[in-house]
Amino acid sequence: MKKVSVIGSGFSGLAAATVLAGEGFDVTVLEKNATAGGRARKFEVHGFVFDMGPSWYWMPDVFEKYFNHFGKSTRDYYDLVRLDPSYRVWFGKNDLADVPSGIEGLCKLFDSLEAGSSRYLLRFLEEGKYKYETGINRLVYKPGLSLLELADAALLKGMFRLHVFQSMATYIRKFFREPRLIRLLEFPVLFLGATPERTPALYSLMNYADMALGTWYPMGGMYKIVEAMVQLANAQGVNFQLNNTVQRMEMNGSLATGVWSNDRRYNADYIVASADYHHVEQNLVPEKFRSYPEAYWQRRVMAPSALVFYLGVSKRVNNLRHHNLFFDEDFSAHAREIYETPQWPTAPQFYVCCPSKTDATVAPEGCENLFILIPVAPGLKDDEAQREKYFNMVMQRLEHLLGENISKHIVFKRSYAHQDFITDYHAFRGNAYGLANTLGQTAHLKPAIVSRKIKNLFYTGQLTVPGPGVPPSLISGQVVARELVRRHRVRN
Numbered sequence: 001m002k003k004v005s006v007i008g009s010g011f012s013g014l015a016a017a018t019v020l021a022g023e024g025f026d027v028t029v030l031e032k033n034a035t036a037g038g039r040a041r042k043f044e045v046h047g048f049v050f051d052m053g054p055s056w057y058w059m060p061d062v063f064e065k066y067f068n069h070f071g072k073s074t075r076d077y078y079d080l081v082r083l084d085p086s087y088r089v090w091f092g093k094n095d096l097a098d099v100p101s102g103i104e105g106l107c108k109l110f111d112s113l114e115a116g117s118s119r120y121l122l123r124f125l126e127e128g129k130y131k132y133e134t135g136i137n138r139l140v141y142k143p144g145l146s147l148l149e150l151a152d153a154a155l156l157k158g159m160f161r162l163h164v165f166q167s168m169a170t171y172i173r174k175f176f177r178e179p180r181l182i183r184l185l186e187f188p189v190l191f192l193g194a195t196p197e198r199t200p201a202l203y204s205l206m207n208y209a210d211m212a213l214g215t216w217y218p219m220g221g222m223y224k225i226v227e228a229m230v231q232l233a234n235a236q237g238v239n240f241q242l243n244n245t246v247q248r249m250e251m252n253g254s255l256a257t258g259v260w261s262n263d264r265r266y267n268a269d270y271i272v273a274s275a276d277y278h279h280v281e282q283n284l285v286p287e288k289f290r291s292y293p294e295a296y297w298q299r300r301v302m303a304p305s306a307l308v309f310y311l312g313v314s315k316r317v318n319n320l321r322h323h324n325l326f327f328d329e330d331f332s333a334h335a336r337e338i339y340e341t342p343q344w345p346t347a348p349q350f351y352v353c354c355p356s357k358t359d360a361t362v363a364p365e366g367c368e369n370l371f372i373l374i375p376v377a378p379g380l381k382d383d384e385a386q387r388e389k390y391f392n393m394v395m396q397r398l399e400h401l402l403g404e405n406i407s408k409h410i411v412f413k414r415s416y417a418h419q420d421f422i423t424d425y426h427a428f429r430g431n432a433y434g435l436a437n438t439l440g441q442t443a444h445l446k447p448a449i450v451s452r453k454i455k456n457l458f459y460t461g462q463l464t465v466p467g468p469g470v471p472p473s474l475i476s477g478q479v480v481a482r483e484l485v486r487r488h489r490v491r492n
Contacts, residue, residue, distance in 0.1 A: 010038025015477025193436015
C-alpha cells in the first residue's frame with residue numbers, strides 16, 4: 001500500500017484522506033490542533049457549545065453527494081433541518097425582513113419591498129439555477145490545471161449565460177431598484193474577496209443556493225459535519241495523529257520522501273497539503289522546490305479576515321433569528337474598507353448567529369449562544385484594544401436595534417481575529433476565508449493543486465481550486481484525491 005501523509009484536517013483534508021483511503025492508500029492525517037476540523041472546530045464552556053468557524057449550511061447536495069460516494073447519507077450521521085425563515089435582515093431600527101425558505105414566500109417579500117419585483121426574482125433565480133448547475137456539475141469538480149478544461153462544448157455554448165464578464169452590482173440592478181433588495185442580494189459576495197462591482201455575476205449562483213436550495217442546520221452544531229467526516233474516515237482506515245505540528249518536508253531529488261512532525265519522521269509516497277498553502281510553500285518546502293516566490297503571494301487578492309465574538313448570555317434575547325444580518329450602515333463603504341483601502345471599518349456590517357433559537361443543546365436552559373462576526377480586511381494590526389473597540393461598537397448598535405440590554409447578561413466572552421487565525425492555522429495574512437474569487441484568480445489562475453517542482457506533492461483547500469467556503473473546500477479535497485489517484489495509475 002502506498003503511503004500518503006495529509007497535512008491538516010479541515011474539510012478538504014478530511015475529504016482527500018477519506019477518498020484516498022477508499023482507493024486503497026495507507027493514509028495518515030497530521031493535525032497540529034487537538035481536534036480535527038481545521039477552522040470548523042468547536043469549544044465548550046459553562047454549558048455553551050460554540051462552533052468556532054462556519055455557521056451557514058448551504059448547498060446540501062454537495063454534502064449528500066460526498067457521503068453517497070461511500071454508500072452513506074448525511075442522515076446516517078446527523079439530523080439536518082431547514083431553517084424558516086432562512087435568516088433575518090436588519091436595515092435599520094424597526095426596519096427588518098425575514099427571508100422565508102420557500103419561493104412563494106420570497107415572492108411576497110420582494111413584492112412588499114418593490115412592487116412587481118417577484119417577476120424579476122423568478123427570472124433572476126432561474127438564471128442562477130443554470131449557473132449553479134453548470135458550476136457545480138461542470139466547473140468546480142475540475143482540477144484547474146489547464147485552460148483546456150473549460151473547452152467543453154456545452155459549457156462554451158452557455159458561456160454568455162454565465163455572465164462571467166458582467167459584475168454582480170450591474171447584474172443585480174438590471175432586475176431590481178429597491179436598495180434593500182440590492183443589499184440582500186449582494187451580501188453573499190461580501191466574503192468572496194471583492195466588491196460587488198468587481199465580482200463576476202457568475203456568483204449569482206450563490207443567491208440561487210441561498211434562496212432556492214435553502215439554509216440548513218445540523219442539529220448539535222456545525223461540528224457534527226466534522227464528526228461525521230472523521231467517523232467515515234476511520235471506517236475507511238484513515239489514521240489520525242492529532243497535536244502533530246509538521247516541521248519540514250524531506251526530499252530526494254524532485255520527490256518528497258516524508259515529513260517531520262513533532263520530531264518524528266512519517267515516510268510518504270505522496271503528500272497532500274491541506275494546511276495553509278502559503279505556509280507549506282514558504283516554511284515546509286525547501287526554497288528551491290517552491291512553486292511560487294513570496295512576491296507572488298504578496299500580489300494575491302485575499303478574501304476577508306474576520307473579528308469574531310463568542311458570547312454566552314444568561315437570558316433569552318428577543319427579535320433574533322438563528323441567522324441575522326445587520327445592514328443598518330453603508331454596505332459599499334464597508335466593502336471598500338475591506339478590499340480597496342484595507343483598514344479597520346468605520347461602521348461595519350455584521351452578522352449574528354444565535355443557534356440556540358433552533359438547538360437547545362448549545363446553551364443552558366434560558367440562555368442564548370451568540371456568535372458575532374465582523375468581516376474585515378486581512379493583514380491588519382490586531383490587538384486587544386481594537387477588538388474591544390469593535391465589540392463595544394457592535395453591542396451598542398445591536399442593543400439599539402433589538403431594543404434590549406444584552407451586555408449586562410454576558411456570562412462568557414471570547415474574541416477571535418487575525419492573530420488567532422495565524423497561531424491556530426498558519427493563515428496567510430490572518431485571512432479567514434482564503435483566496436478571493438476574482439476573475440483573475442479563477443480555475444487555472446489559482447495556485448495549482450499540483451506542485452510545479454515536487455512530483456508527489458499536492459495542495460487542497462481554500463487557497464486553491466475551487467475556492468473559499470465549506471462546500472468548495474469539501475469539493476477541493478475530492479478533486480485533489482482523484483487527481484492523485486489518476487497520476488498514480490498513469491505512473492504504475
